[in-house]
Amino acid sequence: MSIPRSPHTTGPRRRLTAAKLALVIAASLLAPLTAASPAMAAPVNLARTGTATASSVELDRADFVATRVNDGDRNTRWSSKYQDDNWVQVRLASAARVDHVVLTWPNACARDFSLQTSADGATWTTVTRLQRDTCPRTDVIAVNSAQPVSYVRMQGHQRWAAYGYSISEFEIWDSTAPPPAPSLGLLPKPVSLTENGGTPYTLNPNTPVVAVGSQATAPATYLAGLLRPATGYALPVVTQSTAPAPIVVEVGAGKGPVGHAAEGYRLLVTTGTVRISADTANGALNGVQTLRQLLPQWVESDTVVNTAWTVPAVTISDYPRFAHRAMMLDVARSFYPMNEVKAYIDSAAQYKINRLHLHLTDDQGWRIAIDNPTSNPAGIDYGRLTSVSGRTAMTYNDSGQLMGTELGVTGFYTRADYAEIVRYAGLNGMTVIPEIDMPGHTNAALHAIPQLNTAGAQPKPAPGQQTAPANGTGNVGYSTLDSASATTYEFVTQVLTQIAAMTPGPYLHIGGDEAHVTSHANYTAMVDAFTATVASLGKTVVGWNEYAGTALPRDNAVVQFWNGDRTAVSNAVTGRGARVVLSPAAHTYVPQKQDARQPLGGSWACGGPCGLDRHYNWDPGTFIPNIAETSVLGVESALWGEFIRRVGQAQYYSFPRLIATAEVGWTPQTQRDYADFTTRLSVAGGRLTVEGVNFFPTADVAWRKQAIGRSAAVVVGAPVGATWTVTAPGLRSTDLVATVTWSDGRVEALTPTATREPSIPAMQINSAFTVVSRRTFGSAGTYTGTLSVRSAGLAPVQAALTVTVRAS
Numbered sequence: 001m002s003i004p005r006s007p008h009t010t011g012p013r014r015r016l017t018a019a020k021l022a023l024v025i026a027a028s029l030l031a032p033l034t035a036a037s038p039a040m041a042a043p044v045n046l047a048r049t050g051t052a053t054a055s056s057v058e059l060d061r062a063d064f065v066a067t068r069v070n071d072g073d074r075n076t077r078w079s080s081k082y083q084d085d086n087w088v089q090v091r092l093a094s095a096a097r098v099d100h101v102v103l104t105w106p107n108a109c110a111r112d113f114s115l116q117t118s119a120d121g122a123t124w125t126t127v128t129r130l131q132r133d134t135c136p137r138t139d140v141i142a143v144n145s146a147q148p149v150s151y152v153r154m155q156g157h158q159r160w161a162a163y164g165y166s167i168s169e170f171e172i173w174d175s176t177a178p179p180p181a182p183s184l185g186l187l188p189k190p191v192s193l194t195e196n197g198g199t200p201y202t203l204n205p206n207t208p209v210v211a212v213g214s215q216a217t218a219p220a221t222y223l224a225g226l227l228r229p230a231t232g233y234a235l236p237v238v239t240q241s242t243a244p245a246p247i248v249v250e251v252g253a254g255k256g257p258v259g260h261a262a263e264g265y266r267l268l269v270t271t272g273t274v275r276i277s278a279d280t281a282n283g284a285l286n287g288v289q290t291l292r293q294l295l296p297q298w299v300e301s302d303t304v305v306n307t308a309w310t311v312p313a314v315t316i317s318d319y320p321r322f323a324h325r326a327m328m329l330d331v332a333r334s335f336y337p338m339n340e341v342k343a344y345i346d347s348a349a350q351y352k353i354n355r356l357h358l359h360l361t362d363d364q365g366w367r368i369a370i371d372n373p374t375s376n377p378a379g380i381d382y383g384r385l386t387s388v389s390g391r392t393a394m395t396y397n398d399s400g401q402l403m404g405t406e407l408g409v410t411g412f413y414t415r416a417d418y419a420e421i422v423r424y425a426g427l428n429g430m431t432v433i434p435e436i437d438m439p440g441h442t443n444a445a446l447h448a449i450p451q452l453n454t455a456g457a458q459p460k461p462a463p464g465q466q467t468a469p470a471n472g473t474g475n476v477g478y479s480t481l482d483s484a485s486a487t488t489y490e491f492v493t494q495v496l497t498q499i500a501a502m503t504p505g506p507y508l509h510i511g512g513d514e515a516h517v518t519s520h521a522n523y524t525a526m527v528d529a530f531t532a533t534v535a536s537l538g539k540t541v542v543g544w545n546e547y548a549g550t551a552l553p554r555d556n557a558v559v560q561f562w563n564g565d566r567t568a569v570s571n572a573v574t575g576r577g578a579r580v581v582l583s584p585a586a587h588t589y590v591p592q593k594q595d596a597r598q599p600l601g602g603s604w605a606c607g608g609p610c611g612l613d614r615h616y617n618w619d620p621g622t623f624i625p626n627i628a629e630t631s632v633l634g635v636e637s638a639l640w641g642e643f644i645r646r647v648g649q650a651q652y653y654s655f656p657r658l659i660a661t662a663e664v665g666w667t668p669q670t671q672r673d674y675a676d677f678t679t680r681l682s683v684a685g686g687r688l689t690v691e692g693v694n695f696f697p698t699a700d701v702a703w704r705k706q707a708i709g710r711s712a713a714v715v716v717g718a719p720v721g722a723t724w725t726v727t728a729p730g731l732r733s734t735d736l737v738a739t740v741t742w743s744d745g746r747v748e749a750l751t752p753t754a755t756r757e758p759s760i761p762a763m764q765i766n767s768a769f770t771v772v773s774r775r776t777f778g779s780a781g782t783y784t785g786t787l788s789v790r791s792a793g794l795a796p797v798q799a800a801l802t803v804t805v806r807a808s
Contacts, residue, residue: 046098047090047152047172048072054088056081058164069170077106080156080164089153090170091121098143099175100793101152108166109135112158117143118151126155134597134760135160138699142737142792179795180704184312185683186293187351187659188666189676191257196313199271201245203295203309205233208241212250219276219284220249222427226292232304247274247291249284256283257317263354264319267291269311282354283319285429289350290316297687297727298708307708322620324581324634325665326355326433327658329650332362332444333394333474333641334408338417340647342424347651347693349428351662356425357433357509357636360413363443363471363479365393367412368434370498378451378487382494386412389444394642395472403474404600404643405763418502426504433542434499437511438492439518439526443471443479445491452491456482458517474642477516483526493533500537507558508539512547524550531557542581548572558633561624562589563605570626579633580624586610587618588661590653591640594696597760600643601653612698616660616674635665648694652763655688655695656681678702686727694765697730697758705731707789709801715808719774724787724799726769732757735791738771743784748773752789777805 047070054066058079066088068076080086101115112131116124127143143152152172156165186193211220217237224235256264261279265287268275276287294312298305327348329336336344345356360368366389370382393408413421422432438445443459446452446468453461458480459468468479481488500508510530515523527543527550534541535553542558548568552559555577559569562583572578585592585605592610593601606614615637621629637658644650663677678701685703688695697703709724728736733752740748752769771787783803790796 041175043099043173043175043177045171046092046096046174047170049093050090050172051093052078052088052090052170054078054080055086056083056164058082058166069167072169074104074106074168077166077168078170079108079166082159082162082164084156084158086165087153087155088165088167088170089151090172091151092149092172095119095148095150096174097148098145098152098172100143100173101141102169102171102173102793103139103141103154103167104169104171105136105138106166106168107136108163109137109160110154110156110158110165111160112156113165114155114157115141115143116153116155117145117149118153119147119149121151124151124153124155129157136596140792142790173793176790176793176795180679180682180702183679183683184294184314185680185687186290187677187680187684188663189671189680190290190316190318191668191671192315192317194315196270196315198313200310200312201269201271201274203227203231203233203247203311204245206243207233207235208243208246209235209237210241210246210248211237211239212248213252213255215251215281216249216284218281218427219251219278219288222285223247223249223288223291226288227295227299227309229303230299230301230305231309245272247276249276249288251278251281251284253279255279257319260319262323264317265290267314267316267318269294269314271313274311282429286318286320286352287316289352290318292350293684293687297690297706300687300690305708306710320352320666321668322632322634322665324355324636325353325662326357326581326634326636327353327654327661328357328359328583328636328638330359330362330639330641331367332359332437333364334404334645335365335367335393335411336409336647336650337411338413338421340650341421343647344650345425345428345430347655347688347691348658348662349430351659352429352666353658353662354429354431355433355634355636356421356430357435358421359435359437359640361436361438361444362441363476364408365389365410365412366444366448368418368499369412369414370495371415373494378490380449380451380487380491380494382449384448385445388448389470392444392447392470393472394474397473398475403472404645405649406645408472408641409645415502422502422504431505431507432503433505433507433509434503435509435511435542436492436495436499437513438530439481439483439488439523440477440479440513440515441511442481443468445481446479447471449491451487452481452485454482454485454487456480456484456522457488477514480515480518480522481526483518483522488526489529492530496530496533497537500534500539503539506540507542508534508537509542509560510534510547511544513544513562515546545569548578552576552578560636562638566624569624573624573627573631579631580627581633581636582620582623583636583638584618584623585638587615587664588635588637589640590637590657591642591644594653594657595699595760599761600763612657612660612678612700613674615657616664616672616677618664619669620664621669635661637661649763651694652696652765655693656684656698656701657696659684685729689727689729689765689768694763695729696760697765702794703729705789705791705794705797707787707797707799709785709787709799711802711804713804713806714777715806716778716780717776717808719776720803720805722773722785722801722803724771724801726752726771726787726789726797728769728789728791729765730758731766731791733769736769736789737791738787738789740771740773740785740787742775742786746775748775750787777803780805780807
């Protein structure tokens with residue numbers, strides 16, 4: 001992950017990545033094959049009528065026999081005996097050409113195997129030999145047999161573990177899947193969308209961005225900043241213009257959807273204009289993010305791309321279901337420098353996430369600078385919070401194992417750093433919610449401040465020491481402040497007062513979770529005092545659901561549910577007028593594994609992986625019993641830092657699940673459907689690739705390929721260097737077959753290259769691919785080269801470019 005940079009001082013932050021560097025030389029005509037292909041016959045799984053046999057069967061059990069691999073049921077399987085050299089094969093009902101094979105491994109995978117074909121079952125041809133580093137998994141293998149075959153075999157070479165091989169389905173397909181249906185790919189799904197058809201709107205070099213109303217300037221400037229790098233257009237932000245085809249951003253009372261002034265917007269796109277209308281600047285910014293997704297994905301490039309910047313004609317009226325759509329970043333266990341926080345904001349803002357919850361303190365570290373006050377009865381040196389506990393973080397667990405791929409990152413935010421994060425978040429439509437976790441999760445404070453280590457505080461300092469020892473394990477519940485010490489309340493009041501002064505948003509989060517060594521009476525005494533302090537500072541207190549039973553400030557508190565007693569939360573709503581933010585672990589905790597192939601991550605919340613479907617398929621409106629939906633403030637994705645390091649890993653565990661949470665918080669429940677969501681999400685994969693977001697290639701999303709090419713000019717006899725860029729999420733270079741057909745009849749077979757290949761164990765998505773032609777031309781003229789890129793089982797995509805050849 002490279003360091004973020006900003007192309008201008010007031011616009012949105014952007015990232016320069018290898019994918020974008022490839023786009024420096026990638027532009028011109030995008031022509032997906034899906035737009036021009038005739039209707040295709042549905043592919044046929046030839047294995048379903050074939051006969052399966054195997055070299056062995058595990059324990060000679062009837063439920064593991066070879067016929068389980070082609071029965072159409074992924075809940076059954078063939079399993080072999082416990083040796084490496086085993087095979088399973090399917091004899092086709094009649095000889096046929098095979099396009100591709102799909103092998104679904106439920107658990108006992110092959111690390112190393114060959115796919116083979118045969119015409120007679122005696123002489124075998126190896127199609128490919130593959131080594132894989134994850135399990136369970138699905139392998140899609142191109143065969144493209146030139147002649148009909150009668151047998152297809154998986155020949156194992158090395159097992160995954162001590163058991164044999166297990167395949168739940170062995171599919172043999174006669175053709176590729178049909179091209180995916182077009183989709184606008186809007187995320188979250190708008191409340192009301194009409195596609196009007198006809199000629200789309202086209203952005204041109206003379207397009208102005210017209211800001212109508214004093215509050216329109218900020219979202220209009222944000223939009224222009226988004227579009228300038230990729231288009232190369234000036235896009236001046238003006239208050240009035242007579243230029244043709246303007247983009248108009250207007251903000252004023254009554255401009256947005258009725259009853260949804262806070263964040264609602266209207267977007268109207270016609271052939272001659274784009275108009276975003278809203279009551280507020282935040283509403284207009286939401287409209288800007290929707291317009292962004294309607295443009296080609298290449299608009300996310302940091303460098304100029306020469307393509308047609310078109311927007312389909314649409315009418316949209318849109319607003320959120322819930323006011324709070326948030327992401328939490330745990331900077332306490334492992335620190336994220338300010339530029340990484342900005343990169344995380346960038347990747348989420350486009351999906352209308354509007355709250356950034358910063359978990360600033362915990363047992364492992366303290367990340368925010370606190371000044372020494374003029375009045376300081378206890379004589380506390382508040383600078384020690386960062387000079388001492390800014391230097392601690394996650395390290396090893398109790399067994400001495402390294403937590404994560406590296407030691408937790410240390411560091412802290414100065415007051416200026418924090419102010420810049422608040423400013424930058426606001427520019428992207430986000431309110432910052434700072435969390436100072438107490439009275440538990442306070443070991444970092446106890447490690448830094450001797451005066452806090454009074455009789456009732458835990459853990460105790462070692463003999464001869466004044467403060468509790470640093471703790472880099474992931475243990476929880478062992479620390480507490482002292483409820484009987486006046487210094488505790490002096491310290492907490494001073495910290496909250498300074499945090500409140502630094503934070504323009506309405507919320508202060510005091511944690512309150514997992515205080516296992518704090519007695520109920522002591523917990524209640526401290527939390528009641530802390531929440532009253534927050535209220536006295538003019539802020540709304542937020543805490544985890546363990547604090548729901550305390551004397552919360554009436555009609556001025558938020559309970560954030562993560563796990564445990566839902567009835568206590570509903571009682572806080574009915575008894576104290578609290579509102580609720582929902583972060584149920586099974587639906588929003590992103591450090592939980594999203595796929596069994598991931599070596600790192602928890603599984604306690606879901607009893608296994610918490611996949612994308614779990615993050616999407618739930619209803620916040622009915623989650624807490626006996627309360628009205630109006631008491632639900634919203635939803636929040638939580639990124640904890642026990643093992644996640646740096647923003648690249650944070651993105652890998654958050655995306656695309658954070659996008660699911662964004663839609664859960666935005667779109668009406670009756671309009672949400674998981675299949676529809678994954679279809680729209682499949683379009684976003686290429687956009688995320690161009691942006692440089694390191695996302696997880698969720699297996700049940702049919703990520704789409706896209707390609708674009710750059711027109712070139714050369715002289716006769718010189719290598720043309722014509723270049724195409726391809727986005728294909730989750731695929732390796734070896735998964736792609738690229739050919740270029742030239743208008744003079746020449747056909748080239750080319751090799752796609754990537755600066756980064758996908759790896760689930762390494763927690764990285766692939767970069768975009770580059771395809772380069774080195775051919776020479778013998779005579780002057782204009783030539784067209786059409787790239788076709790295909791991967792096993794999927795329809796290819798095409799992109800054309802022109803080459804102008806001059807006499808040398």
